[in-house]
Amino acid sequence: MRLILNVLWLVLSGFWLFLGYLAAGVVLCILIVTIPWGIASFRIGLYALWPFGREIVSKRTAGVGSFLGNVVWVILAGWWLALGHIVTGLALCLTIIGIPLGIANFKLVPVSLMPLGKEVRDIRRGGPFDRTLAG
Template sequence: MGPFSLLFNLLWIVFGGFWMAVGWAIAAVIMAITIIGLPWARAAFTIAAYTLLPFGQRAVPRDEYFGRDDIGTGTLGFLGNIIWFVLAGWWLALGHLLTALLLAVTIIGIPFAWAHLKLAGLALWPIGKVIVPA
């Protein structure tokens, strides 16, 4: 992680990144408790870590990154994303959207608002994504 990524990540934690990472972790714990939700729990824990320190990383489709399809990028991944959306995706996306709106009011907050908007999209459809260095 470069010095700018480190600086932006520290500011990110102050400007809402910590609380949204906590939201992702809560969703992951709830999914893990249900046992049936374990595949979503793993994805949510991964994205919680990404939400805590997003600068210097990015989310990309797994099939594009690895060059092959797998269980999470096909029909089962699509169905998994629909279930995720209903159970947790919409409220996590709403949290990112509201945080982005609050941050976009200030000039300093605009880069952080943009990052929250990207995370809101990821919150809606996380299955089939992988977090990689930028």
Template sequence: MKTLLNIVWFLFGGFWLALSYYLAGIVACLFIVTIPAGVASFRIANYMLWPFGRTVVAPTGGGTTMGAIANVIWFLVAGVWLAINHVITACALAVTIVGIPFAWANIKLIPITCFPFGKQIVSGDRIPFGYEPMIKM
């Protein structure tokens, strides 16, 4: 079932969302200071291609101060635009009855899009100790 969901996701929005994350990652890697943002963008792009069966987790105690600063910078530079991509894709998918669950999945991904630092993407059945699931697809 996960494979079927991933194929439909890939065909109806996942590919284009992943391309937007890859583009953001390439732009971020142009400057040495923003390479961590580029790496985070590439990680999320990989998740956008094949999300079902994986889970996004965050540490239970919260993140670091540096992670919070990086999240604010990411949000202002790329997070807003990538979140708008998710909203547009969700609106396009919600037009059909079959696309409504995928539209909801796009909306659930917006917090990860806006604040990626401190999050990890793991297999759905392998959540590390000390982490709580944020998004389970």
């Protein structure tokens, strides 16, 4: 099921969202001072490309530095990427097949606004009740 959801996600929204994160990451890396934000953009962009079967969790070591970094992130790129998730989610919700993917897009909005202090990890394979981005 994850493979089917990921392929649908890739075709309908994942690739385009990944390109947005990639563009933000490249711009932030060109500015040298903002390289940590560029790396975060690449990390979350790869997650946005193929999200099902993985999850975003908060790092225990994240603190004030991550919070301040996220404030800078929102100003530089976060709000654009969050807007992309919202618009894509609304468009996907216009079709019955796209509703679960639209909801998954809405769940990515907080991550697109605050990527620092988060990490991507694989979900254990435990059966149909695994926690995924869509469920």
